[in-house]
Amino acid sequence: MKKYDHKKIEKKWQDQWKKDNVVKIDKDDQSKEKFYMLDMFPYPSGEGLHMGHTESYTASDVFYRFKKMQGFNVLHPQGFDSFGLPAENYAIKTGIHPAETTQKNIGNYIVQMKSLGLNYDFDEMVNSSDSEYYKWTQWLFGEFFKNNLVYKKTSKINWCESCQTGIANEQVLGGECERCGTQISQKEIPGWFFKITDFADALIEDLDKVDWPEHTIKNQRNWIGKSEGAEINFLVKSQKSKVKSKLKVFTTRPDTLFGATYMVLAPEHKLVEELKGKIENWEEVEKYIIDTQKKSEMDRVEGKEKTGVQLLGIFAINPALSKAGKTDKEDLPAGEAGIPIFIADYVLSGYGTGAIMAVPAHDERDYEFATKFGLEIKEVILGGDTEEKAYSGNGKIINSGQFNGLDSEEAKEKITEFVGGELINNYRLRDWSISRQRYWGCPIPIVYSPEGEVKLIPKEYLPWLLPTDVDFKPTGISPLADSKELKERTEKIFGEGWVPEYDTMDTFVDSSWYFLRYPDAHNDNEFCSETRKKWLPVNLYIGGAEHTYMHLLFSRFFVKAMKQIGLLDFDEPFLKLRHQGMVLDGEGKKMSKSKGNVVNPTEMVERFGADSVRAYMLFAAPLEDEVLWNENNIVGIYRFLEKVWAVSENLTESSDEVINSLHKTIRKVENDIENLRYNTAISEMMKFINIVKSSSVSKQDFKIFLKILAPFAPHITEELWESLGHTDSIHLEKWPEYNEALAKDEKHIVVIQVNGKVRSELEIEDGEDEETIKKRALDDEKVQKWIVGKETKKIIYIKNKLLSIVV
């Protein structure tokens, strides 16, 4: 008997599959139903594939093989998100061009993926730093430009001093750069923006159309941060002069307008500068503004204590309190004065209008501020605990003139109308800043005329190539600025004095549409032909939970924008999404280079075999949970495969028990794969083998078992398939059908409970009638003991499972 030697057979079959080009599919095959199985494409780092990839890529590989056996035409592509900072930083250190490192790393990744038995067609791969791909990234930018979905503006953006580039809001984590952890500052620079906010509502509403994890949907919603409220104008007056200005605020609680006793502007608010001459304590105000600018976002939040400065010499008029309820009728009822105006850093310039009406009686932050500065607190809502500092719930309106007695909800609309305000929605989401002052990214296809006029580079000049004659060292100005070649190229095409855009695009742009390219990866005329668009959208997408905001949000935006332009005809890119959990070390700690506990997938494949590594990753825990990589546990899987191997050399006849178990196993495994419950699918197959070991199985039935094991352990099953006399691959077989009648049990154990406690059990024939079972139960010796001399009040029977006697 030859031994199970994973090294030999895995090598053998990987070579064979390559030779047979088994992964190639006919993308235009109309005879089969399509299924688009997608993995999140990796950034090809120098570290190589990590265990997290191993798990999610195996998960998708199993699903792909399963769907294929079920007769679907399955697209299961892979590619590389290869623009980005690590390669550029490496280039700065070593002088090796990013293109070169990237190419090398991609080669490594492909070798590693193949060694795991992952079936991808690398002839059809997408590589975002390849001009064949980024030509279309640029073309899409152009389409967005033509359709007014991208614009340029000078604004304060998040600036990372260490990376020497601006970054998106989404890339700032707790005031720090998500890449390098440097404190983010604000910098005023010109840059390009995608109008993602145009789609804010659709990005929320369409979440109802997808099958995604609940928490991911919630995160998307929170990130967009829709709040319903009103914009209301207040009048600002100077004590000395007649000059009046309007001050617009956003509030979610217009119903509390009568309780607004002061106003707060963000220190950066335009009006502060405008009214400079009217503000009597300008020196103090200016100092506060400068102090605020100096504070980083972190400090602003950490020093929770409210600070602020009143703008002396000016005041605002609460429109609700002016005679006619309109701001332009500024006369106040006799004895009423205007309300004070403050600047304070608890009001953010970037949200809403950068100014608020403060209602201390019903907002905790306003309450805190008002208490500190001794400002009036006026209750206008009845409700809640009177002990509470500020009641922020809904209730009956009081102290609000003709609106008294209304419910808050109703009052919101009426009071807004009364003061000429407007009900509107506000969003936390901002337009997506995509300009990066770095080298290794997709060039923005824009040129400027000598007069500074913006011109989109026409399609005929795409791909607009990333120049190679640059110095990588970041200086805060995009490295492209020192390319002689780029300058000459631009002048040659557009004329003397024309200059190219030097910024490159955020790499999230590359990954926002890559899944649209796979169906037609080498099309040089279109990003994807009409006939190949039939592959879209993605049926199942598997990837890390760290992408619950950015990548998923941006991809969704792209699809919506492209639909609006008429390039696509669906709303959502990923119909079904599942995340894999993190892979931790044996002690449950995160793997990291500094801890020295990083596990190398290739080394594990060498030692235990790809089949064992694959099956173990999926067996150890549910897909979405964390997996501990415990080398002592993987032997369980290895033993299982050895048992399968051993069984294959001892095939005779199937016992009834084995036949029954086989059909149950097919049913369970099929159902579990469909629901991505791989862990229980594998345990079910283990059970089957255990039963076979204590009994016997026929060649035919064993071959059926091999088929359901094949997606998980593609090499060993292929080897055994061959040794059982087949010349065609097991992976071309059809998924076996189970027989419901054979999967049925003929006998059942029925548990007998007395007053809810298990007292005995009976073996019954399937379908044995209830009366007989009841009688048998009541006569049962062990049951008798508990019911003798008592009156039977109730008997409940759950078919084939349980009989509960109440006495």
Added chain:
RNA sequence: GCCGAGGUGGCGAAAUUGGUAGACGCGCUAGUCUUAGGAACUAGUGGAGCAAUCCGUGGGAGUUCAAGUCUCCCCCUCGGCACCA
């Protein structure tokens, strides 16, 4: 503080969705074989008890013939957000 996920043997985890809690795997114990075993095989393995039986799914209450599962309150762990008006 807010949002989300979770808490079941020594460990990773199951539980047909209200019906025998701990499947499957690791580990452990005993035995067989062996020069040996960190190999293989067989049996056992939630806790207490000689046993009958009792106790057990973070804690407490409740609904029910029956609760890991449903309801209410509380505690803890992990992830994310953090003055968003």
